[in-house]
Amino acid sequence: xxxxxxxxxxxxxxxxxxxxxxxxxxxxxxxxxxxxxxxxxxxxxxxxxxxxxxxxxxxxxxxxxxxxxxxxxxxxxxxxxxxxxxxxxxxxxxxxxxxxxxxxxxxxxxxxxxxxxxxxxxxxxxxxxxxxxxxxxxxxxxxxxxxxxxxxxxxxxxxxxxxxxxxxxxxxxxxxxxxxxxxxxxxxxxxxxxxxxxxxxxxxxxxxxxxxxxxxxxxxxxxxxxxxxxxxxxxxxxxxxxxxxxxxxxxxxxxxxxxxxxxxxxxxxxxxxxxxxxxxxxxxxxxxxxxxxxxxxxxxxxxxxxxxx
Amino acid sequence: xxxxxxxxxxxxxxxxxxxxxxxxxxxxxxxxxxxxxxxxxxxxxxxxxxxxxxxxxxxxxxxxxxxxxxxxxxxxxxxxxxxxxxxxxxxxxxxxxxxxxxxxxxxxxxxxxxxxxxxxxxxxxxxxxxxxxxxxxxxxxxxxxxxxxxxxxxxxxxxxxxxxxxxxxxxxxxxxxxxxxxxxxxxxxxxxxxxxxxxxxxxxxxxxxxxxxxxxxxxxxxxxxxxxxxxxxxxxxxxxxxxxxxxxxxxxxxxxxxxxxxx
Numbered sequence: 001x002x003x004x005x006x007x008x009x010x011x012x013x014x015x016x017x018x019x020x021x022x023x024x025x026x027x028x029x030x031x032x033x034x035x036x037x038x039x040x041x042x043x044x045x046x047x048x049x050x051x052x053x054x055x056x057x058x059x060x061x062x063x064x065x066x067x068x069x070x071x072x073x074x075x076x077x078x079x080x081x082x083x084x085x086x087x088x089x090x091x092x093x094x095x096x097x098x099x100x101x102x103x104x105x106x107x108x109x110x111x112x113x114x115x116x117x118x119x120x121x122x123x124x125x126x127x128x129x130x131x132x133x134x135x136x137x138x139x140x141x142x143x144x145x146x147x148x149x150x151x152x153x154x155x156x157x158x159x160x161x162x163x164x165x166x167x168x169x170x171x172x173x174x175x176x177x178x179x180x181x182x183x184x185x186x187x188x189x190x191x192x193x194x195x196x197x198x199x200x201x202x203x204x205x206x207x208x209x210x211x212x213x214x215x216x217x218x219x220x221x222x223x224x225x226x227x228x229x230x231x232x233x234x235x236x237x238x239x240x241x242x243x244x245x246x247x248x249x250x251x252x253x254x255x256x257x258x259x260x261x262x263x264x265x266x267x268x269x270x271x272x273x274x275x276x277x278x279x280x281x282x283x284x285x286x287x288x289x290x291x292x293x294x295x296x297x298x299x300x301x302x303x304x305x306x307x308x309x
Numbered sequence: 310x311x312x313x314x315x316x317x318x319x320x321x322x323x324x325x326x327x328x329x330x331x332x333x334x335x336x337x338x339x340x341x342x343x344x345x346x347x348x349x350x351x352x353x354x355x356x357x358x359x360x361x362x363x364x365x366x367x368x369x370x371x372x373x374x375x376x377x378x379x380x381x382x383x384x385x386x387x388x389x390x391x392x393x394x395x396x397x398x399x400x401x402x403x404x405x406x407x408x409x410x411x412x413x414x415x416x417x418x419x420x421x422x423x424x425x426x427x428x429x430x431x432x433x434x435x436x437x438x439x440x441x442x443x444x445x446x447x448x449x450x451x452x453x454x455x456x457x458x459x460x461x462x463x464x465x466x467x468x469x470x471x472x473x474x475x476x477x478x479x480x481x482x483x484x485x486x487x488x489x490x491x492x493x494x495x496x497x498x499x500x501x502x503x504x505x506x507x508x509x510x511x512x513x514x515x516x517x518x519x520x521x522x523x524x525x526x527x528x529x530x531x532x533x534x535x536x537x538x539x540x541x542x543x544x545x546x547x548x549x550x551x552x553x554x555x556x557x558x559x560x561x562x563x564x565x566x567x568x569x570x571x572x
Contacts, residue, residue: 162421164406164414171403178362178400180388180417 037092041099050203070199401464
């Protein structure tokens with residue numbers, strides 16, 4: 001039990017930080033119905049840009065820079081799919097590939113940056129909380145603040161005229177086409193905001209683990225999708241704020257299961273395989289379930305057919 | 310208020326599948342008109358609506374709405390003045406969003422970042438209660454839970470909540486059961502009259518074609534073949550309309566639905 005609490009804390013920290021990416025996909029995938037495959041690259045972009053700015057001694061500016069970089073990346077992805085006739089999946093893949101070069105360039109022709117002696121938002125919070133009972137949880141405090149701010153923003157935003165337009169575009173494109181909503185504009189805004197959160201998520205992870213490498217975001221889109229789908233199974237049909245909290249819980253549960261699996265000697269490299277399997281199960285599960293009825297009926301008919309004969 | 314001048318549209322031009330759906334069609338619609346449109350399948354009725362609302366651009370001719378040339382105006386911009394309803398009740402509203410959210414989206418008042426005010430919600434509730442379908446008590450429910458008739462009535466409300474200059478109804482009651490269809494038609498008539506909306510309605514029901522509106526058009530092969538209004542129209546029966554079709558088109562209406570739908 002004694003080593004379970006630190007385990008739980010790590011799962012919470014990592015879960016909350018990556019839940020920002022899950023919230024980004026909540027906006028782009030669940031609301032706008034665009035599967036944004038540039039997420040991996042954008043996450044890394046947030047991490048590298050954030051790290052480079054933090055190295056200059058501005059940990060708070062780093063956060064805004066990372067978000068701005070994410071927005072720019074989202075703008076390019078959205079532009080490609082709305083104005084340049086590139087299929088939305090392909091647009092994400094192409095941007096993701098391009099971002100690999102961009103990220104190496106941002107880190108100054110290196111694939112690794114070290115923030116060991118750099119001041120970050122986490123070290124700032126650490127010194128702020130010194131002596132208080134929360135001193136040990138300084139990482140958690142930063143992550144919780146970020147998640148709460150993003151959830152508050154999304155709850156407000158998705159209820160505005162623009163937010164409703166984004167949701168309608170994802171929910172019934174046929175309706176939106178015949179309405180006065182400009183789908184191009186709505187898609188661009190949605191992806192720009194979503195990628196700001198992805199960038200933020202990457203920035204916080206790099207600052208919390210005090211290093212960035214070029215692979216920091218690899219597989220992030222699958223991990224985030226897995227968390228999103230886990231969250232949706234609990235709160236999929238509730239109101240927007242509840243669903244947003246739900247996907248954060250999903251991200252935490254995902255990390256928790258993964259951390260426990262590590263304790264039982266699952267090798268760390270299995271993370272990506274496990275997240276892929278979770279995504280497959282949560283997407284094909286309902287599909288296969290809907291097919292089961294047909295299969296059953298078919299078998300019954302065959303059986304009774306023999307009896308008739 | 311709407312002036313259509315000699316528009317033509319050919320789909321897949323230059324291929325074996327080339328189909329001329331509109332052939333030099335001209336039409337003048339007066340302010341406040343309620344025009345019903347009948348014709349066989351493939352006559353070009355929906356194509357005419359699509360041309361007016363900008364789903365595609367016409368190959369030739371001009372479309373002028375309220376003195377403004379909208380021939381090359383994109384669809385979403387025309388939607389501000391032209392409302393549309395389709396046969397499929399699923400096309401007009403977002404199933405995953407609540408009744409209230411759908412109405413707020415359609416009302417579209419205020420800036421992009423404004424939220425629906427309490428006053429607006431009250432207004433939605435009052436409008437919904439006019440439908441007499443109990444929707445005013447289901448404002449927080451997703452639209453996907455409503456029946457086809459309820460959804461179509463809601464779509465009508467969404468299309469007219471900011472009264473458009475022109476309302477295009479493409480067989481909007483054809484997918485509903487007869488009783489609900491009558492109800493939705495009645496609401497349509499009231500809303501159109503109350504808000505003074507110019508309206509064009511495609512129907513396969515000859516009786517409704519004469520019962521509603523002040524002018525009836527008959528279309529065939531991409532053009533208008535029969536146009537009747539005023540006193541002459543008020544004397545017509547659905548049999549006369551069938552005969553007029555035979556005379557003007559040279560063959561019977563090819564659609565059994567029309568003959569059967571004389572309830």
